[in-house]
Amino acid sequence: MNQDANTPGFVQVGHVERSHGLEGEVKVFFDVDDPQKVEELKLVYLRNDRGDFYPARIMDFRVEGKRNKISFFVQFDHVADRTGAEALKSKGIFLEAEEAEPFVYAEAETDDSLVDHEVYDGDESIGLVVDVMNNPAHPILVVATTSGSRLIPYIDHFVEDRRDGNIYCQNLDELEGI
Known part of the structure; x- marks a missing residue:
């Protein structure tokens, strides 16, 4: 790869949710429509406090499914303990643009056909x-909304279904405070 990490050309594909355990493992959310795409990752990029991208090699990776939700747990080669993992909390995970192509959510509609649809969180x-x-x-x-605007990523994790001219969402509590 002839691009250095300071040039543009990176696409965010997820973020670190929190640390997990004492050995430096982190729970990661990936913006993908197919979890199997994530399992093939060996190298991602993180950003330091100055905004520079740096490579982070994935040493260990596991997927856990609970209550119809898939969680990803990652061990990076440069993180050996909980303190290092805590420092990554809420950090974006990036891929080089050409490598991110399979991760882009293909089924989402990017035109204005979703405008004027009613959005529901459960029955509300x-x-x-x-x-x-x-x-x-x-x-x-x-x-x-009645309390201002709300941003909702149009991915399976948050958009459960689209029927009857309405959009039905799930897991919206995870977006609070972001």
């Missing part, structure tokens, strides 16, 4: 889609 209406932001990793729904 939370608002109306007023715009769709085109993000390199996946589209993001801009939902007008």
Whole structure:
């Protein structure tokens, strides 16, 4: 690869949710439609506090499924303890643009056909889609609610179903405070 890590050309494909255990393992959320794509990853990029990208080799990787939710646990080669893992909390995980192509959510609609759809969290209406932001990793729904706008990534993890002209969401509590 002839690009150095300081040049543009990186696409965010996920983020570190939190540390897990004492050995430096982290729980990671990947913005993918097919979890098997993640299992093939050996190298990702993280960003330091200055905003520079640096490579992070994946030493160990495991997938855990609970309550219809898939969790990814990753051990990076440069993180050996919980303190190092805590330092990665909420950090984005990136791939070089050409490597990220399979990770881009292919089924999402990127045009305005989602505008004016009612959005539900379970049985409760939370608002109306007023715009769709085109993000390199996946589209993001801009939902007008009674308390302002809300951004919802248009991926399977958050958008459960689309029927009857409505969008039904799940796991929205994970977006609180982001």
